[in-house]
Amino acid sequence: MKPVRVGICGLGTVGGGTFNVLTRNADEIARRAGRPLVIEQVAHRSINPACDLTGIRTTKDVFEVATNPDIDVVVELIGGYDVARELVMMAIENGKHVVTANKALIAVHGNEIFKAAHEKGVIVAFEAAVAGGIPVIKSLREGLGANRISWVAGIINGTGNYILTHMRDEGRAFEDVLAEAQALGYAEADPTFDVEGIDAAHKLTILASIAYGVPLQFEKAYTEGISRVTAEDVEQADNLGYIIKHLGISKRTGDGLELRVHPTLIPKERLLASVHGVKNAIAVMGDAVGPTLYYGAGAGDEPTASAVVADLLDVARDISTEHRYRTPYLAFCGVTDDCDELPIMPMEDITTAYYLRLLAVDRPGVLARVATILSEEGISIEALIQKEATEGELVPIILLTHRTLEKHMNEAIRRIESLADIAGSVTRIRVESLDEQD
Protein backbone atom coordinates (compact mmCIF):
# COMPACT_ATOMS: atom_id res chain seq x y z
CA MET A 1 0.00 0.00 0.00
CA LYS A 2 1.09 3.58 -0.66
CA PRO A 3 2.72 5.24 2.38
CA VAL A 4 0.98 8.12 4.14
CA ARG A 5 3.28 11.14 3.91
CA VAL A 6 3.41 13.22 7.08
CA GLY A 7 4.58 16.83 7.53
CA ILE A 8 5.32 17.85 11.13
CA CYS A 9 5.07 21.55 11.98
CA GLY A 10 6.76 22.45 15.27
CA LEU A 11 9.44 20.33 16.92
CA GLY A 12 9.08 21.32 20.58
CA THR A 13 7.84 19.07 23.39
CA VAL A 14 4.98 17.40 21.48
CA GLY A 15 6.54 17.72 18.00
CA GLY A 16 9.76 16.09 19.26
CA GLY A 17 7.81 13.32 21.00
CA THR A 18 5.75 12.70 17.87
CA PHE A 19 8.85 12.56 15.65
CA ASN A 20 10.51 10.06 17.98
CA VAL A 21 7.48 7.79 18.52
CA LEU A 22 6.77 7.70 14.77
CA THR A 23 10.40 6.87 14.03
CA ARG A 24 10.98 4.36 16.85
CA ASN A 25 7.73 2.41 16.38
CA ALA A 26 7.57 2.76 12.57
CA ASP A 27 7.28 -0.99 11.87
CA GLU A 28 4.58 -1.61 14.47
CA ILE A 29 2.66 1.47 13.32
CA ALA A 30 2.85 0.38 9.68
CA ARG A 31 1.47 -3.04 10.61
CA ARG A 32 -1.41 -1.46 12.48
CA ALA A 33 -2.17 1.06 9.73
CA GLY A 34 -1.75 -1.41 6.89
CA ARG A 35 0.69 1.03 5.27
CA PRO A 36 3.84 2.92 6.32
CA LEU A 37 3.61 6.41 7.84
CA VAL A 38 6.61 8.33 6.52
CA ILE A 39 7.85 11.68 7.86
CA GLU A 40 8.25 13.61 4.61
CA GLN A 41 9.09 17.04 6.01
CA VAL A 42 9.62 18.83 9.32
CA ALA A 43 9.16 22.58 9.84
CA HIS A 44 10.99 23.87 12.88
CA ARG A 45 12.49 27.07 14.16
CA SER A 46 15.07 25.63 16.51
CA ILE A 47 16.97 22.35 16.93
CA ASN A 48 15.38 19.76 19.20
CA PRO A 49 18.41 17.79 20.48
CA ALA A 50 16.19 14.76 21.19
CA CYS A 51 15.44 14.31 17.44
CA ASP A 52 17.77 12.92 14.78
CA LEU A 53 16.70 14.62 11.55
CA THR A 54 19.30 12.92 9.35
CA GLY A 55 17.82 12.35 5.89
CA ILE A 56 14.64 14.35 6.66
CA ARG A 57 13.66 17.33 4.51
CA THR A 58 13.42 20.36 6.78
CA THR A 59 12.24 23.95 6.48
CA LYS A 60 11.77 26.94 8.75
CA ASP A 61 8.51 27.82 6.99
CA VAL A 62 5.41 25.93 8.19
CA PHE A 63 3.42 27.15 5.18
CA GLU A 64 5.80 25.25 2.90
CA VAL A 65 4.49 22.06 4.54
CA ALA A 66 0.87 23.14 4.03
CA THR A 67 1.44 23.54 0.28
CA ASN A 68 3.90 20.69 -0.29
CA PRO A 69 2.31 18.38 -2.92
CA ASP A 70 4.22 15.41 -1.45
CA ILE A 71 2.41 15.65 1.89
CA ASP A 72 -0.89 13.96 2.79
CA VAL A 73 -1.21 14.99 6.45
CA VAL A 74 -0.09 18.19 8.17
CA VAL A 75 0.58 17.78 11.90
CA GLU A 76 0.17 21.18 13.58
CA LEU A 77 2.23 21.29 16.79
CA ILE A 78 3.27 24.94 16.92
CA GLY A 79 0.47 26.02 19.31
CA GLY A 80 -1.28 29.39 19.63
CA TYR A 81 -4.28 30.82 17.78
CA ASP A 82 -3.18 32.91 14.80
CA VAL A 83 -0.37 31.29 12.80
CA ALA A 84 -1.77 27.86 13.72
CA ARG A 85 -5.19 28.84 12.35
CA GLU A 86 -3.66 30.16 9.14
CA LEU A 87 -1.56 27.01 8.77
CA VAL A 88 -4.48 24.63 9.34
CA MET A 89 -6.79 26.57 6.99
CA MET A 90 -4.09 26.60 4.31
CA ALA A 91 -3.47 22.86 4.73
CA ILE A 92 -7.23 22.19 4.38
CA GLU A 93 -7.43 24.49 1.36
CA ASN A 94 -4.67 22.41 -0.20
CA GLY A 95 -6.59 19.19 0.44
CA LYS A 96 -4.39 17.94 3.29
CA HIS A 97 -5.68 16.07 6.32
CA VAL A 98 -4.78 17.71 9.62
CA VAL A 99 -3.78 16.36 13.02
CA THR A 100 -3.39 18.87 15.85
CA ALA A 101 -2.81 18.91 19.62
CA ASN A 102 -3.97 22.52 19.80
CA LYS A 103 -7.03 22.83 22.07
CA ALA A 104 -6.97 26.63 21.98
CA LEU A 105 -7.26 26.47 18.20
CA ILE A 106 -10.07 23.88 18.19
CA ALA A 107 -12.06 25.49 21.05
CA VAL A 108 -11.90 28.98 19.51
CA HIS A 109 -11.76 28.36 15.73
CA GLY A 110 -13.03 24.76 15.52
CA ASN A 111 -16.48 25.58 14.06
CA GLU A 112 -14.83 27.41 11.15
CA ILE A 113 -12.10 24.77 10.72
CA PHE A 114 -14.52 21.84 10.65
CA LYS A 115 -16.77 23.62 8.17
CA ALA A 116 -13.84 24.20 5.81
CA ALA A 117 -12.59 20.63 6.30
CA HIS A 118 -16.08 19.23 5.64
CA GLU A 119 -16.33 21.18 2.39
CA LYS A 120 -12.90 19.90 1.29
CA GLY A 121 -13.61 16.35 2.48
CA VAL A 122 -10.54 16.14 4.72
CA ILE A 123 -10.04 14.80 8.23
CA VAL A 124 -9.17 17.04 11.18
CA ALA A 125 -8.16 14.93 14.19
CA PHE A 126 -7.35 16.34 17.64
CA GLU A 127 -7.18 13.55 20.25
CA ALA A 128 -4.07 15.10 21.85
CA ALA A 129 -5.94 18.36 22.42
CA VAL A 130 -7.86 17.01 25.44
CA ALA A 131 -6.12 15.25 28.33
CA GLY A 132 -2.95 14.50 26.34
CA GLY A 133 -2.42 10.78 25.92
CA ILE A 134 -5.81 9.65 27.30
CA PRO A 135 -8.00 8.55 24.38
CA VAL A 136 -10.98 10.43 25.80
CA ILE A 137 -12.15 12.05 22.55
CA LYS A 138 -12.34 8.68 20.86
CA SER A 139 -14.04 7.13 23.91
CA LEU A 140 -16.67 9.85 24.14
CA ARG A 141 -17.23 10.24 20.39
CA GLU A 142 -17.19 6.58 19.38
CA GLY A 143 -17.08 4.28 22.42
CA LEU A 144 -20.06 5.98 24.12
CA GLY A 145 -21.95 6.69 20.91
CA ALA A 146 -25.02 4.80 22.14
CA ASN A 147 -25.50 6.96 25.22
CA ARG A 148 -27.31 10.12 26.21
CA ILE A 149 -24.59 11.80 28.26
CA SER A 150 -25.76 13.54 31.45
CA TRP A 151 -22.45 14.88 32.74
CA VAL A 152 -18.73 15.06 32.18
CA ALA A 153 -16.33 16.08 34.97
CA GLY A 154 -12.60 15.89 34.94
CA ILE A 155 -9.15 16.96 35.92
CA ILE A 156 -8.04 18.18 32.51
CA ASN A 157 -4.98 20.33 33.13
CA GLY A 158 -1.82 18.42 34.00
CA THR A 159 0.15 21.48 35.08
CA GLY A 160 -2.56 22.61 37.51
CA ASN A 161 -2.91 19.15 39.03
CA TYR A 162 0.89 18.86 39.27
CA ILE A 163 1.02 22.17 41.17
CA LEU A 164 -1.86 21.32 43.55
CA THR A 165 -0.37 17.87 44.26
CA HIS A 166 3.16 19.06 45.05
CA MET A 167 2.00 22.08 47.05
CA ARG A 168 -0.16 19.81 49.21
CA ASP A 169 2.22 16.85 49.60
CA GLU A 170 5.51 18.71 49.94
CA GLY A 171 4.38 22.12 51.19
CA ARG A 172 6.21 23.74 48.25
CA ALA A 173 5.53 27.22 46.91
CA PHE A 174 3.25 27.73 43.91
CA GLU A 175 5.91 29.45 41.75
CA ASP A 176 8.52 26.79 42.47
CA VAL A 177 6.27 23.90 41.36
CA LEU A 178 5.05 25.85 38.31
CA ALA A 179 8.69 26.35 37.20
CA GLU A 180 9.22 22.60 37.52
CA ALA A 181 6.11 21.82 35.43
CA GLN A 182 7.40 24.25 32.77
CA ALA A 183 10.82 22.57 32.73
CA LEU A 184 9.11 19.20 32.25
CA GLY A 185 7.30 20.56 29.17
CA TYR A 186 3.79 20.32 30.71
CA ALA A 187 2.84 24.00 30.73
CA GLU A 188 1.45 26.09 27.87
CA ALA A 189 3.67 28.73 26.24
CA ASP A 190 1.76 31.20 28.44
CA PRO A 191 1.40 29.34 31.78
CA THR A 192 -1.43 31.64 32.90
CA PHE A 193 -3.55 29.49 30.55
CA ASP A 194 -2.84 26.57 32.91
CA VAL A 195 -3.14 28.32 36.27
CA GLU A 196 -6.12 30.54 35.41
CA GLY A 197 -8.19 27.69 33.96
CA ILE A 198 -8.19 28.85 30.32
CA ASP A 199 -6.55 25.65 29.05
CA ALA A 200 -9.04 23.53 30.99
CA ALA A 201 -11.91 25.63 29.60
CA HIS A 202 -10.63 25.04 26.04
CA LYS A 203 -10.67 21.30 26.72
CA LEU A 204 -14.06 21.30 28.45
CA THR A 205 -15.54 23.22 25.51
CA ILE A 206 -14.39 20.44 23.18
CA LEU A 207 -15.63 17.65 25.47
CA ALA A 208 -19.07 19.28 25.84
CA SER A 209 -19.43 19.64 22.09
CA ILE A 210 -18.72 15.96 21.59
CA ALA A 211 -20.83 14.82 24.54
CA TYR A 212 -23.98 16.79 23.70
CA GLY A 213 -23.68 17.66 20.00
CA VAL A 214 -23.58 21.43 20.58
CA PRO A 215 -21.34 23.91 18.71
CA LEU A 216 -18.01 24.88 20.29
CA GLN A 217 -18.76 27.83 22.61
CA PHE A 218 -15.58 28.61 24.52
CA GLU A 219 -16.64 32.21 25.14
CA LYS A 220 -19.56 31.01 27.29
CA ALA A 221 -17.48 28.83 29.64
CA TYR A 222 -17.11 30.01 33.24
CA THR A 223 -13.40 29.99 34.02
CA GLU A 224 -11.66 30.18 37.38
CA GLY A 225 -8.09 28.99 38.05
CA ILE A 226 -6.10 27.65 41.00
CA SER A 227 -4.05 30.74 41.79
CA ARG A 228 -6.23 31.72 44.77
CA VAL A 229 -6.36 28.28 46.44
CA THR A 230 -4.57 28.62 49.82
CA ALA A 231 -2.86 26.05 52.05
CA GLU A 232 -5.51 26.91 54.69
CA ASP A 233 -8.35 25.87 52.33
CA VAL A 234 -6.55 22.64 51.42
CA GLU A 235 -6.22 21.82 55.14
CA GLN A 236 -9.82 22.74 56.00
CA ALA A 237 -11.14 20.72 53.05
CA ASP A 238 -9.13 17.78 54.36
CA ASN A 239 -10.67 18.20 57.85
CA LEU A 240 -14.12 18.05 56.27
CA GLY A 241 -13.33 14.86 54.29
CA TYR A 242 -12.63 16.52 50.92
CA ILE A 243 -9.75 17.20 48.56
CA ILE A 244 -9.51 20.29 46.33
CA LYS A 245 -9.12 19.53 42.63
CA HIS A 246 -9.35 21.82 39.64
CA LEU A 247 -12.26 20.44 37.63
CA GLY A 248 -13.93 21.04 34.31
CA ILE A 249 -17.62 20.24 34.71
CA SER A 250 -20.36 20.10 32.11
CA LYS A 251 -23.84 18.92 33.05
CA ARG A 252 -27.07 18.61 31.12
CA THR A 253 -29.92 20.14 33.16
CA GLY A 254 -33.55 21.00 32.42
CA ASP A 255 -32.44 24.57 31.58
CA GLY A 256 -29.47 23.83 29.33
CA LEU A 257 -25.83 22.97 29.80
CA GLU A 258 -23.50 23.90 32.60
CA LEU A 259 -19.99 24.65 31.33
CA ARG A 260 -17.65 25.58 34.14
CA VAL A 261 -14.05 25.26 35.26
CA HIS A 262 -13.04 26.00 38.85
CA PRO A 263 -11.36 24.61 41.96
CA THR A 264 -13.75 22.09 43.51
CA LEU A 265 -14.02 20.19 46.79
CA ILE A 266 -14.66 16.53 46.06
CA PRO A 267 -15.15 13.73 48.60
CA LYS A 268 -11.87 11.92 49.31
CA GLU A 269 -13.38 8.55 48.46
CA ARG A 270 -14.11 9.48 44.80
CA LEU A 271 -11.71 8.04 42.21
CA LEU A 272 -10.96 11.55 40.91
CA ALA A 273 -9.60 12.43 44.36
CA SER A 274 -6.74 9.95 43.80
CA VAL A 275 -5.58 11.51 40.53
CA HIS A 276 -2.29 13.22 41.27
CA GLY A 277 0.65 14.94 39.59
CA VAL A 278 0.47 15.39 35.82
CA LYS A 279 -2.19 12.69 35.55
CA ASN A 280 -5.65 13.64 34.24
CA ALA A 281 -8.93 11.77 34.59
CA ILE A 282 -12.35 12.36 33.12
CA ALA A 283 -15.56 10.87 34.49
CA VAL A 284 -18.44 10.54 32.02
CA MET A 285 -21.99 9.51 32.90
CA GLY A 286 -23.98 7.84 30.14
CA ASP A 287 -27.58 6.64 30.49
CA ALA A 288 -26.83 3.15 29.19
CA VAL A 289 -23.30 2.52 30.40
CA GLY A 290 -23.51 4.39 33.75
CA PRO A 291 -20.36 6.02 35.12
CA THR A 292 -17.06 5.57 33.25
CA LEU A 293 -13.59 6.96 33.98
CA TYR A 294 -10.63 7.68 31.70
CA TYR A 295 -7.21 8.10 33.35
CA GLY A 296 -3.62 8.71 32.25
CA ALA A 297 -0.94 11.27 31.49
CA GLY A 298 -2.48 14.63 30.62
CA ALA A 299 0.71 16.24 29.31
CA GLY A 300 4.30 15.51 28.37
CA ASP A 301 6.16 14.72 25.16
CA GLU A 302 5.59 11.03 24.43
CA PRO A 303 2.26 10.65 26.29
CA THR A 304 0.86 13.42 24.08
CA ALA A 305 2.64 12.01 21.02
CA SER A 306 0.79 8.74 21.71
CA ALA A 307 -2.49 10.55 20.92
CA VAL A 308 -1.06 12.43 17.90
CA VAL A 309 0.22 9.19 16.37
CA ALA A 310 -3.08 7.41 17.11
CA ASP A 311 -4.79 10.15 15.08
CA LEU A 312 -2.28 9.62 12.27
CA LEU A 313 -3.19 5.92 12.33
CA ASP A 314 -6.87 6.84 11.98
CA VAL A 315 -6.03 9.10 9.05
CA ALA A 316 -4.04 6.28 7.42
CA ARG A 317 -7.00 3.90 7.80
CA ASP A 318 -9.71 6.38 6.77
CA ILE A 319 -7.90 8.15 3.95
CA SER A 320 -9.49 5.92 1.31
CA THR A 321 -12.98 5.95 2.88
CA GLU A 322 -15.51 8.27 1.29
CA HIS A 323 -15.76 11.42 3.44
CA ARG A 324 -19.43 11.03 4.45
CA TYR A 325 -18.72 7.59 5.96
CA ARG A 326 -15.84 8.79 8.13
CA THR A 327 -16.16 9.51 11.87
CA PRO A 328 -17.60 13.03 12.26
CA TYR A 329 -15.34 15.68 13.78
CA LEU A 330 -17.45 16.32 16.89
CA ALA A 331 -19.37 13.04 17.17
CA PHE A 332 -22.59 14.18 15.55
CA CYS A 333 -23.11 14.01 11.79
CA GLY A 334 -22.70 17.00 9.51
CA VAL A 335 -20.99 20.14 10.71
CA THR A 336 -23.52 22.65 12.02
CA ASP A 337 -26.88 21.37 10.72
CA ASP A 338 -27.21 18.60 13.30
CA CYS A 339 -26.10 20.66 16.26
CA ASP A 340 -28.35 20.83 19.31
CA GLU A 341 -29.42 24.28 20.43
CA LEU A 342 -29.16 23.52 24.14
CA PRO A 343 -28.15 26.88 25.67
CA ILE A 344 -25.07 27.24 27.86
CA MET A 345 -26.40 28.35 31.23
CA PRO A 346 -25.18 31.57 32.85
CA MET A 347 -23.12 30.79 35.95
CA GLU A 348 -25.65 32.41 38.28
CA ASP A 349 -28.21 29.76 37.29
CA ILE A 350 -26.11 26.71 38.17
CA THR A 351 -26.82 24.75 41.33
CA THR A 352 -24.07 23.39 43.56
CA ALA A 353 -22.94 23.12 47.20
CA TYR A 354 -20.34 25.50 48.65
CA TYR A 355 -17.38 25.70 51.00
CA LEU A 356 -17.09 29.17 52.52
CA ARG A 357 -14.23 30.55 54.63
CA LEU A 358 -14.67 33.86 56.39
CA LEU A 359 -12.66 35.81 58.92
CA ALA A 360 -14.75 37.23 61.75
CA VAL A 361 -14.14 39.52 64.69
CA ASP A 362 -14.50 37.33 67.77
CA ARG A 363 -17.69 38.92 69.14
CA PRO A 364 -20.85 37.23 70.41
CA GLY A 365 -23.57 36.83 67.79
CA VAL A 366 -21.43 36.97 64.63
CA LEU A 367 -22.10 33.35 63.74
CA ALA A 368 -25.84 33.88 64.25
CA ARG A 369 -25.79 36.89 61.90
CA VAL A 370 -24.04 34.84 59.18
CA ALA A 371 -26.47 31.93 59.68
CA THR A 372 -29.44 34.30 59.45
CA ILE A 373 -28.26 35.69 56.10
CA LEU A 374 -27.77 32.20 54.71
CA SER A 375 -31.17 31.12 55.93
CA GLU A 376 -32.85 34.22 54.46
CA GLU A 377 -31.28 33.38 51.10
CA GLY A 378 -32.67 29.84 51.38
CA ILE A 379 -29.26 28.25 51.98
CA SER A 380 -28.89 25.53 54.61
CA ILE A 381 -25.66 24.71 56.41
CA GLU A 382 -24.32 21.16 56.31
CA ALA A 383 -21.19 21.57 58.46
CA LEU A 384 -19.44 24.32 60.37
CA ILE A 385 -15.99 24.71 61.89
CA GLN A 386 -15.17 27.70 64.09
CA LYS A 387 -11.57 27.83 65.20
CA GLU A 388 -10.47 29.02 68.66
CA ALA A 389 -9.42 32.65 68.55
CA THR A 390 -6.51 34.06 70.47
CA GLU A 391 -7.21 37.39 72.16
CA GLY A 392 -7.72 40.20 69.62
CA GLU A 393 -7.32 37.96 66.58
CA LEU A 394 -9.76 37.35 63.75
CA VAL A 395 -11.39 33.95 63.90
CA PRO A 396 -11.79 31.82 60.79
CA ILE A 397 -15.24 30.30 60.23
CA ILE A 398 -15.57 27.44 57.76
CA LEU A 399 -18.99 26.52 56.41
CA LEU A 400 -20.18 23.78 54.13
CA THR A 401 -23.61 24.42 52.61
CA HIS A 402 -26.19 22.26 50.91
CA ARG A 403 -26.84 22.76 47.21
CA THR A 404 -28.25 26.12 46.19
CA LEU A 405 -28.45 28.42 43.18
CA GLU A 406 -25.24 30.38 42.53
CA LYS A 407 -27.23 33.64 42.39
CA HIS A 408 -28.52 33.03 45.94
CA MET A 409 -24.97 32.37 47.10
CA ASN A 410 -23.74 35.55 45.36
CA GLU A 411 -26.32 37.57 47.27
CA ALA A 412 -25.53 35.83 50.58
CA ILE A 413 -21.80 36.50 50.14
CA ARG A 414 -22.48 40.13 49.28
CA ARG A 415 -24.50 40.55 52.48
CA ILE A 416 -22.00 38.63 54.67
CA GLU A 417 -19.11 40.74 53.38
CA SER A 418 -21.00 43.90 54.31
CA LEU A 419 -21.28 42.85 57.99
CA ALA A 420 -19.12 44.96 60.30
CA ASP A 421 -17.91 41.77 62.04
CA ILE A 422 -16.49 40.24 58.85
CA ALA A 423 -13.00 41.14 57.63
CA GLY A 424 -12.05 41.05 53.94
CA SER A 425 -13.77 38.93 51.35
CA VAL A 426 -15.37 35.52 51.72
CA THR A 427 -13.53 32.60 50.10
CA ARG A 428 -15.95 30.46 48.11
CA ILE A 429 -15.08 27.06 46.64
CA ARG A 430 -17.76 24.96 44.96
CA VAL A 431 -18.39 21.42 46.19
CA GLU A 432 -19.39 18.50 43.97
CA SER A 433 -20.40 15.09 45.26
CA LEU A 434 -19.86 13.55 41.78
CA ASP A 435 -22.56 11.16 42.81
CA GLU A 436 -23.46 8.52 40.28
CA GLN A 437 -27.11 9.54 40.64
CA ASP A 438 -26.44 13.20 39.68
Ligand SMILES: NC(=O)C1=CN([C@@H]2O[C@H](COP(=O)(O)OP(=O)(O)OC[C@H]3O[C@@H](n4cnc5c(N)ncnc54)[C@H](O)[C@@H]3O)[C@@H](O)[C@H]2O)C=CC1
Ligand atom coordinates in the same frame (compact mmCIF):
# COMPACT_ATOMS: atom_id res chain seq x y z
N1 LIG B 1 3.21 20.10 26.20
C1 LIG B 1 2.21 19.25 26.40
O1 LIG B 1 2.26 18.40 27.28
C2 LIG B 1 0.99 19.34 25.55
C3 LIG B 1 0.85 20.30 24.58
N2 LIG B 1 -0.27 20.32 23.80
C4 LIG B 1 -0.38 21.29 22.71
O2 LIG B 1 0.59 20.97 21.72
C5 LIG B 1 1.01 22.15 21.05
C6 LIG B 1 2.52 22.28 21.14
O3 LIG B 1 2.88 22.36 22.49
P1 LIG B 1 4.38 22.12 22.98
O4 LIG B 1 5.04 21.09 22.15
O5 LIG B 1 4.28 21.91 24.44
O6 LIG B 1 5.01 23.54 22.72
P2 LIG B 1 6.53 23.90 22.50
O7 LIG B 1 6.67 25.34 22.77
O8 LIG B 1 7.41 22.96 23.24
O9 LIG B 1 6.72 23.61 20.95
C7 LIG B 1 6.23 24.42 19.94
C8 LIG B 1 7.32 24.48 18.88
O10 LIG B 1 6.79 25.09 17.73
C9 LIG B 1 7.77 25.99 17.23
N3 LIG B 1 7.10 27.02 16.47
C10 LIG B 1 6.21 27.95 16.91
N4 LIG B 1 5.80 28.71 15.89
C11 LIG B 1 6.44 28.27 14.79
C12 LIG B 1 6.43 28.66 13.43
N5 LIG B 1 5.68 29.67 13.00
N6 LIG B 1 7.21 27.98 12.59
C13 LIG B 1 7.98 26.94 13.00
N7 LIG B 1 8.02 26.50 14.26
C14 LIG B 1 7.26 27.18 15.16
C15 LIG B 1 8.47 26.53 18.45
O11 LIG B 1 9.76 27.01 18.11
C16 LIG B 1 8.54 25.29 19.34
O12 LIG B 1 9.70 24.54 19.10
C17 LIG B 1 0.25 23.30 21.73
O13 LIG B 1 -0.92 23.57 20.98
C18 LIG B 1 -0.12 22.72 23.10
O14 LIG B 1 -1.27 23.31 23.64
C19 LIG B 1 -1.27 19.40 23.94
C20 LIG B 1 -1.20 18.44 24.89
C21 LIG B 1 -0.06 18.34 25.79
Ligand SMILES: N[C@@H](CC=O)C(=O)O
Ligand atom coordinates in the same frame (compact mmCIF):
# COMPACT_ATOMS: atom_id res chain seq x y z
N1 LIG C 1 -0.55 22.63 29.49
C1 LIG C 1 -1.40 21.49 29.34
C2 LIG C 1 -0.79 20.55 28.36
C3 LIG C 1 -1.72 19.51 27.94
O1 LIG C 1 -2.78 19.74 27.42
C4 LIG C 1 -1.57 20.79 30.67
O2 LIG C 1 -0.78 21.05 31.57
O3 LIG C 1 -2.50 20.00 30.81
Ligand code: NA
Ligand atom coordinates in the same frame (compact mmCIF):
# COMPACT_ATOMS: atom_id res chain seq x y z
NA1 NA D 1 -6.54 12.80 24.54
